[in-house]
Amino acid sequence: MKIKEEMKGDVLVITLSGKVIGGPELIDVKDVFQKAVDRDHRKVLLDLGKVSWMDSSGLGVIVSGHTTLSRAGGALKILNATKKIHELFIITKLITIFETFTDEQEALDSFGD
Amino acid sequence: MRPIEMRFPSEASVLEPVQQIIEAVGRAADVDEEELSSLSVAVVELVKNAMEHGNRNDPEKMVTVSFSIFPNRIRFLIDDEGTWEPEKALGFNPGEGDELLSTRGRGILIARNLAKWVEFGLTPEGKTRVTLIWPLT
Numbered sequence: 001m002k003i004k005e006e007m008k009g010d011v012l013v014i015t016l017s018g019k020v021i022g023g024p025e026l027i028d029v030k031d032v033f034q035k036a037v038d039r040d041h042r043k044v045l046l047d048l049g050k051v052s053w054m055d056s057s058g059l060g061v062i063v064s065g066h067t068t069l070s071r072a073g074g075a076l077k078i079l080n081a082t083k084k085i086h087e088l089f090i091i092t093k094l095i096t097i098f099e100t101f102t103d104e105q106e107a108l109d110s111f112g113d
Numbered sequence: 114m115r116p117i118e119m120r121f122p123s124e125a126s127v128l129e130p131v132q133q134i135i136e137a138v139g140r141a142a143d144v145d146e147e148e149l150s151s152l153s154v155a156v157v158e159l160v161k162n163a164m165e166h167g168n169r170n171d172p173e174k175m176v177t178v179s180f181s182i183f184p185n186r187i188r189f190l191i192d193d194e195g196t197w198e199p200e201k202a203l204g205f206n207p208g209e210g211d212e213l214l215s216t217r218g219r220g221i222l223i224a225r226n227l228a229k230w231v232e233f234g235l236t237p238e239g240k241t242r243v244t245l246i247w248p249l250t
Binding site: 019021022023024053054055057059060061063064066067082084087088091092093094096097 | 125126128129131150151153154157158161162213214216217218219220222224226227
């Protein structure tokens with residue numbers, strides 16, 4: 001799994017790629033949300049379009065990121081969840097928590113000023 | 114066919130090999146390419162639960178995954194070295210209320226939704242055994 005960070009305006013876009021399968025590397029994902037808050041980046045868009053495989057461990061760190069950002073007054077939104085990942089969000093009802101987008105500009109605009 | 118059996122230590126490093134093996138089994142049984150990841154997610158979730166709740170993440174303790182391919186289904190058996198009951202081990206419902214935002218505990222929920230049949234029972238030796246049936250169409 002790889003993690004890429006990029007600022008687009010005042011939104012931090014975090015792109016995950018590869019398999020999100022559990023184990024120590026998930027701590028890196030958890031950390032990236034905490035570091036975003038530490039650097040005062042409270043608008044975070046998580047791009048899952050390049051994630052080839054994900055299970056409940058991946059959902060767990062995304063929920064952790066949501067909690068970290070919400071407590072800091074920020075927001076975590078989801079971009080490009082694949083059909084399979086979207087299915088996991090529906091099964092676990094996390095779809096009721098997260099705003100999801102398929103268009104990056106629309107997602108960026110949704111954060112507002 | 115007689116079951117084919119694989120044994121894995123209870124450590125996270127085996128999860129990706131398990132995922133790849135399960136998809137290879139599915140491919141050999143002509144599971145639709147689009148459904149292979151759902152199959153492997155369901156089995157890996159149960160393997161992770163066996164490691165955590167049955168074997169307490171002790172790398173000396175093994176998880177055994179066996180499978181049999183029949184004309185209309187694949188049957189997976191996931192055995193660990195402990196004894197636990199899923200609802201008791203979870204202790205909460207991760208899809209409801211305040212627990213919606215729990216960072217863990219969704220594995221069985223996901224496995225039960227992706228697979229057509231998931232049943233918890235015991236091996237003849239009294240250890241936890243999970244049976245997962247994947248129909249072949």
